[in-house]
Amino acid sequence: MADTYLGLVNTPLPGKLARTLGLPRPAVLRRYTPGDPLVPGPVLVLGSGPGADTLAEALLGWDQDVRRHLRPEEKLGAVVVALDAVSRPEDLGAPLLELGPAVRALLPGGRVVSLGRPAEEAADPATAAARQGVDGAVRSVAKELRAGATANGIVLLDGAAADSPGALGALRFLLSGRSAYVDGQFLRVSAMPEPEEPAGAGAPLAGRTAVVTGAARGIGAKIAEVLHRDGAKVVVVDVPAAGEQLAAVANRVGGTALQVDITASDAAARILDHVKERHGTLDIFVHNAGITRDKLLANMDPARWNAVIAVNISSQLRINDELLASPVFSPEGRIISLASTSGIAGNRGQSNYAASKAGVIGMVRATAAAFAGSGRTINAVAPGFIETDMTAKMPMLTREAARRLSSLQQGGQPVDVAETIAFLASGPAGGINGQVIRVCGQNLVGA
């Protein structure tokens, strides 16, 4: 469903009207196309700790225009603020007060990225307070930014260094157009070995084989396209009835189409057999297939409830069991599962769907614990409101409200979810495990 309002306010006259009336003014987001510069202007690095110097050096290594101080009149592509060494709440003041005027200088589609450490790993309450303070400050900045700019953070787990490959990979992702609809979020990264493909490689998924379920349309079709763009061989899966669209997607991405209902008991076996025969190894599995059967719980019937649970979570659990038992699944394998903000916050009329999506989060965390240190990772991506056939079914007013309920004042595009998934599938995301990454434009729901 096209967002006509977004198109309208980005033309001169109605745009002026919207400004005068104080109506929301959603911006056209800065999205990634290969060959784009990482950020639209110079990068200002703030903060005093060792993190600031390390990141400034890394940015120089990526040929960025790096500033350590705001220059009068100069516009900025991004601000990186290193808060990894704060130990008292008072430490936050200086760098954040410097961030204030810098934010004003941000170009449209600019980025703010903080670097911090987890409060729960702090040795004392004051350090924990300071670290947790970063969370509140960055989320607030995200809500103050305009013109498609976003603010997100990187959290270094277990004493990971600021220039660990995982931290640098996360930094690149958050600065780039790939994270256009990720806003007010924190990527928690552990130390990891140097990946084969360094951050910023042209085809970060070259040589990998990916399976995407529910790929005949919507978000799944986009995931297939983005994984293909990033170099992966893609096997697209959907129910036999969606075979015509599925074939079109496969032909668009040079992949293979597999007509399988993921709730069938032999679904995993058929997918694994196919991958084994055609590609040998399975590197990336994206559990995207999902359905909604909305009803208030008072009106819910077993058919609706059971169908949603069967497709959205039971099938994933069964497939994961077989993946883990199969020699076809790579020792560096990645599993990415679609959750939803409804699974985090609940949603009226979606008790079945929210149960299934919260279930996905539970499954991801438990499996991640088992994966820890193994080279494999599993993560969930929780989209907010994304413009697809699924959300086109919503009543018009609810849909319009859902669009404007985020800091970016618009729904996301399927490609926004796909970009986050492609990032999680890439080598430099190897330090991210058991996380739930929201792609929601900082939606108020469950934020």
Added chain:
Amino acid sequence: MSNQPGAGAGTTTVRNAVVIGGNRIPFARSGGAYAHSSNKDMLIAALDGLVARFGLQGERVGEVAAGAVLKHSRDFNLTREAVLGSALSAHTPAYDLQQACATGLETVVGLANKIKLGQIDSGIAGGVDSASDAPIVVSEGLRRVLLDLSRARTPKQKLAAVSRLRPRDLAPNAPTTGEPRTGLSMGEHQALTTAAWGITREAQDELAYSSHANLAAAYERGFFEDLMTPYRGLTRDANLRADTSLEKLAKLKPVFGAGLDTPATMTAGNSTPLTDGAAVVLLGSEDYARANNLPMLANVVDAEAAAVDFVNGQEGLLMAPVYAMPRLLQRNGLHFDDFDFFEIHEAFASTVLSSIAAWESEEFCRTRLGLDGALGKINRSKLNVNGSSLAAGHPFAATGGRIVASLAKALAEKGSGRGLISVCAAGGQGVVAILEAR
């Protein structure tokens, strides 16, 4: 076996041609879901589904051979045009072939032979037909006027040409499946054979019932999930009646053979309806399949064509496969007992039953086929086990591709054995072929 002298299609030096897989669109009833799809549209859809299944995007396949029985004159290069409209490389050559209802099977035979000889490494064989979008021929009078009009230079000449038109010239010649030399429809021809062999109404209805039941069961167990790609909202063969019964079939009125002395037995239930659809099969050498990590479902072992003189009434129009069969079996040193699957195209239930009766008849086999005795019995539990044309429908040129892909998959599932195909065709022709599991 094909390495033994005298076995298979040729010498000891040819290599194997294997069936890698297939794809078809669900078959629609004429005037149904594909009423506005052309042969080219449907053939492209079948090709694109195959490309998607096997990841052949942008690939130069050795050759594509396909055809249609009801073909517009504008589609003189139908298969090549379909290739150009598909996701295959534009460097893929293609040719059209037409042998009535044997078109699809004959494309498989032709390309398999090229593969065996090493002329190509891969090929796509198949066919398409639309009874909905059939060409309509203008009357001979109108055709002459139009041709003269196109040659006329002056307004006077043009007027002269047009003034020759008479109202009756404007009525088009309706498409017909009648035999040009006898004027009889295929159904009426078969009715003669049915009567000659005394095939009962009950036996025909039973065969039709099994066809529906077997096809429905095949869908139920997901057999077609990697053989079919939905098209235009159709996800199953529209002709399939999973809930049909012998009682329902018994209620239908006969539609062919009303003018004969014997009771008419052929109904809309035990005859194939006019159908739209397309089917293709991916073939390759073993090296091609291995190099591309593709499955090998079955070998294309050998094939034989035959024709009968139906014009003078010496043999039934659709009985040619009966003659081809002993020649094929003999050349390969095989008997009916050596086969695990029989795919006998159900143009009409009575076509299958007449063929079986002929092979079982000592007299017929001695006098007509020149054998010492009956060719043999076919174990009916091995016949058309995943349904055939009575249930699926029969878009003429698409039927061969449907049968070859389904049989190859059945052989691969079983993991051993052989399958025998028999397809009758207009003009008193027929083609039979052997596939073998790997």
